[in-house]
Amino acid sequence: MVEPLAGLHEVRTWAGKYPVPRDVFLEEAASAEGLLTMITETIDLELLDAAPRLRIVSQMAVGVDNIDVGACHERGIEIGHTPGVLTETVADTAFALLASVVRRLPEGERAVKDGSWGPWDPFWMTGSDLFGTTIGIVGMGRIGRAIARRASGFGMEILYSASSEKEDAPGRFLPLDEVLARSDHVMICVSLSDETVGLIGAREFGLMRKDAFLVNISRGPVVDTNALVDALGAGSIAGAGLDVTDPEPLPPNHPLLGFSNCLVIPHIGSASTRTRMAMGALAVENLLAGLDDRPMPAPVAWPGG
Ligand code: GLV
Numbered sequence: 001m002v003e004p005l006a007g008l009h010e011v012r013t014w015a016g017k018y019p020v021p022r023d024v025f026l027e028e029a030a031s032a033e034g035l036l037t038m039i040t041e042t043i044d045l046e047l048l049d050a051a052p053r054l055r056i057v058s059q060m061a062v063g064v065d066n067i068d069v070g071a072c073h074e075r076g077i078e079i080g081h082t083p084g085v086l087t088e089t090v091a092d093t094a095f096a097l098l099a100s101v102v103r104r105l106p107e108g109e110r111a112v113k114d115g116s117w118g119p120w121d122p123f124w125m126t127g128s129d130l131f132g133t134t135i136g137i138v139g140m141g142r143i144g145r146a147i148a149r150r151a152s153g154f155g156m157e158i159l160y161s162a163s164s165e166k167e168d169a170p171g172r173f174l175p176l177d178e179v180l181a182r183s184d185h186v187m188i189c190v191s192l193s194d195e196t197v198g199l200i201g202a203r204e205f206g207l208m209r210k211d212a213f214l215v216n217i218s219r220g221p222v223v224d225t226n227a228l229v230d231a232l233g234a235g236s237i238a239g240a241g242l243d244v245t246d247p248e249p250l251p252p253n254h255p256l257l258g259f260s261n262c263l264v265i266p267h268i269g270s271a272s273t274r275t276r277m278a279m280g281a282l283a284v285e286n287l288l289a290g291l292d293d294r295p296m297p298a299p300v301a302w303p304g305g
Contacts, residue, residue: 090143181207
């Protein structure tokens with residue numbers, strides 16, 4: 001994946017199965033002008049202080065909440081990321097999660113495997129519907145819009161909340177509380193920031209309908225995990241589908257995994273091979289452009305810019 005860089009720049013890669021250990025990362029960053037990072041690498045003041053030559057951080061992900069964007073800005077360090085190329089894949093995952101939890105597919109599969117599948121029974125394993133329901137999309141960016149396109153194919157009514165009304169967005173713009181109160185399915189698509197951490201907590205679960213489902217494909221900390229456990233425990237929502245959790249990885253004994261109506265998958269929203277290759281290629285292009293003082297194809301906007 002990094003071949004386009006080799007020959008033009010000295011490239012050092014970490015090929016371990018697990019993310020690069022922090023001490024190795026700090027040591028290697030000391031001489032680096034560019035870094036190609038994943039969401040597992042924290043770019044904070046400690047790292048920036050250890051990397052005096054750093055000019056470019058190129059992240060192979062759309063979310064950059066692991067990067068102190070403000071501090072990079074202050075030091076003139078440009079950041080690239082990989083929006084666009086993963087939008088449709090993440091929206092597919094969001095819909096797969098929603099369909100799975102609403103129609104109880106994991107529970108059904110468990111019943112087949114554990115032998116509890118008996119004669120056909122008209123009301124066994126009945127779930128809810130997708131078609132003709134109302135979806136509430138929290139965050140109407142690229143991924144929110146791609147989810148909305150899928151939702152209209154399912155004949156859903158679309159409501160959304162966002163920092164402001166989007167002129168060209170499908171659906172009806174409403175305050176978050178109303179979106180939560182009216183929707184059969186709530187899709188969390190906002191990026192993680194100081195404004196969105198804990199956005200969905202006990203108060204918000206209290207606003208949701210008892211028959212509503214929550215799907216989170218953004219970042220775990222946007223949803224207050226303890227409040228979600230309480231809401232599922234009290235039956236104040238119908239279920240949840242999570243591609244992201246707080247913490248990650250979620251320990252196998254975590255209370256969220258004790259609910260049959262909570263489906264957790266391991267942060268694989270963009271994990272089609274084609275999309276991951278496209279993300280890698282874009283991250284390399286961003287890095288090359290930044291190192292050559294050319295405009296990056298996908299820069300992260302400066303804060304407030
Ligand atoms: C993955 O979570 C991403 O932000 O691309």
